[in-house]
Amino acid sequence: MTIDENIICEIQNWKPSQLFSYGTAGFRARANLLPPVVFRCGILAAARALSVPCVCVGLMITASHNPSEDNGVKIIEPDGSMLDEKWERIASKLINSENPREILQELCFEENVCWTTDSKSIRPAVYVGYDSRESSEPLSRLVEQAVKLMGLKYKCFGRVTTPQLHYFVKVANEDGIQANKENYFQRLSMGWDILSQYAFADNSESENVFRVVDCANGVGHEAMQDLTHFTKIDNIVCVNTGNGELNKHCGADFIQKNTVFPIISDPFHIKSIPSNALVHFCSLDGDADRLVYFIPEKTEYSSLSGSSNQRVRVLEGDRLSVLAAIVVKKFLDLLQSNLSVGVIQTAYANGASTQFLKDLGKPIQVECVSTGVKHLERAARRYDIGIFWEANGHGTILFSENAKSFLRKIIESTTGQKKNAALCLLALSSIANQATGDAICNFVLAESLLKVMGWQDLVSWESLYQDLPNCYKALHVQNKELIQTTDQERKVTAPHSLSVVMKNLSESNPSYRFLVRPSGTENIVRLYGEGPSLPTLKCLMEQIETVVLQACGTPES
Ligand SMILES: CC(=O)N[C@H]1[C@@H](OP(=O)(O)O)O[C@H](CO)[C@@H](O)[C@@H]1O
Structure with a gap:
């Protein structure tokens, strides 16, 4: 031709x-x-x-x-x-x-x-x-x-x-x-309504819970405005709605990497929150595909504007996976089904979350795959219900056609608790974006899962397990591509010097775990480690850092 x-x-x-x-x-x-x-x-x-x-x-x-x-x-x-x-x-x-x-x-x-x-x-x-x-x-x-x-x-x-x-x-x-914003939000709204009818522990929306959403001064703010128009979720307060610079000192990536309160360019929005309110803080990223929650150390919300380097505790993707897995299991246990459920993580997931998920037992199976959403998504699609999140807050719950038709049959053929559980699981499939991780859908998802659990504050969610102390570093080197890994990036195979040092350190410190890989999106090598003592971890990571720099070359200044 x-x-x-x-x-x-x-x-x-x-x-x-x-x-x-x-x-x-x-x-x-x-x-x-x-x-x-x-x-x-x-x-x-x-x-x-x-x-x-x-x-x-x-x-x-x-x-x-x-x-x-x-x-x-x-x-x-x-x-x-x-x-x-x-x-x-x-x-x-x-x-x-x-x-x-x-x-x-x-x-x-x-x-x-x-x-x-x-x-x-x-x-x-x-x-x-x-x-x-x-x-x-x-x-x-x-x-x-x-x-x-x-x-x-x-x-x-x-x-x-x-x-x-x-x-x-x-x-x-x-x-x-015909795909449009209306049917996107109607699905979300329908899911919330069904859960509020059949599963919310406390149905009053007049409660003292406020939801503060840092929109990163990006397009997510427009979507949040539509959300408040289409759904019955009350007390949503959007900040960083566009007055400040996109992603600058705010947004999901900034919060997750820096663990500090965002700079808020429009603080008057939070000043109106009653001082005795329970506040759920969360951040979207610039195009609203990632979402993380966080708890500020200071609880006088009206005085927070973020210029004070106020530290926060972040509830990132691992916590969303855990919350989703608990609720999915809770409903499935009522159905006595054979549906398979996979929770997919990467090696960056905190080991405490992996252990917690494993301890949940059947039907939850836990898998680790290489970094990158496409790997998680592919693995998740192998299960009837696939839950996946990257630590950075990108993820969703995917329901297979098999799972959805099984649930529809239960709804048609049973009554009582079983029927309600199936209705609630179908409602989750209508809230969670079935194409990709979605911060707006995940905001509705997280808020509804918290209500299913009957938790008004974020601390109950946070207290499910304690993260292992961990340390993260981005290293600039001359040639990051010299580093090769295997076993879902958990073992280094080249350069030889690095692989030997990492093997020896892992063998002599079995309660510590290290991850070294070249970033696929930036010109850096990422180092991650976790273990019971932060000072020991830092000391071990310094040894790894030295070998990485020797093997891959320090960048020319
Ligand atoms: C540690 C980390 O956050 N890695 C991120 C980052 O990949 P790297 O290959 O690590 O640069 O960007 C990817 C794309 O957004 C995201 O999928 C992944 O989780």
Whole structure:
């Protein structure tokens, strides 16, 4: 098949000035470097849509928790999941290519992409969304140009969260319905209402619980406003609603990594909270796919504005997994089902959470996989109910079709406690985003799970187990790629010197655990360790750090 010369010519005009690689988070860089990348990505998203029978694929413009001057782009598969790994490689090749004609021809032969722009044939669509960055909307116009050049339909949702776009794509392809914000929020609202009818220990919303949501000055604030409009959840107070800088000293990533209270650019919002209120603090990240909760050490909420380096205790992804697993098990125990339940973690999960989950016993099975949401999601889909969270707050509960039809049958054929438990589990499947981890859905999920447990404060949740003391470090080195790992990144195989030191340290300190791996998203080596004594841990980690720097080289200043 001959490829339209206009397409080749346009792609050649848009050549990035440096090399890019499609990582777990798509392409990310300073926004001014991105126009050629985004244009070529628009072509690639269209090609992906042409390579499989589908209604649409998605393309999101965001750099998530990165600073506001950055931006990024990622493609969403027709089933709402992240881009297929093979296509990640094709993406990197096409974006960097001097000779796009050759790659487009390969796509034609190997991936059945039909490059005709003949308007008579039925063409799929590319669904586009973007976050609140200044550079986002202008970049979306380049996607529009690329998609239209390819003769595909272009549907732009404007400012949406990343998980909302994943949801729209999944629903359009799988449920055949017009995906929009209304049905996204109606599902959430329906789930909350069912749980409040059948499972909440205390049904009064007039309680003294306030929910303070740090929106990271990002697009999550718009979604939170919609949420308060569509659901009956009371006492939601949004802060960092856009007056301050995106992700700067606020947001889920900042809280999790620094364990300090966020700077609040609009503190008047929390000043109105009664001094005797029980407050649930949580933070979204810039595109609202991560959520963490936290407990400030100081309890006079009205005086908190975050400029004081006030320390917080973070309830991150592991705690969300544990809370979800307890409640899922509680309902399943009433059903006496054979449904399998997997809780998927990475090696960054605190060992105390892993032990707690293992101790829950049947039907909970615990698995550890490599870092990166796609690995967790893939593993979770092997179970009837798959619970997965990365420590950083990205995760969800996935229900298989088998699980949902089993629950529907119980609802039709039984009454009483059993029927209620099945209704509640189905309600959870309607709250948890079934395409990807979603901070807005997870806020509703966490708030409802707490109410199912009858816990008004966060301390009851926190007290389930005590985290093992742990230590995290990011090291700048000359060549991070020298480090190789195996066993879900838990063992180092190269360089030899590092693998020997880590083996010896682990053998002589069996109650300590260490993790050393090159980051897949930044030019750093990540060191993580945990064990019973923090001073000993720090001392052991210093030894590892020295060997890493010797083996991988200290960066030139
Ligand atoms: C320790 C850590 O937080 N790692 C993050 C980070 O990956 P690295 O490969 O560690 O840079 O970014 C990934 C994409 O957002 C996320 O999936 C992962 O959990």
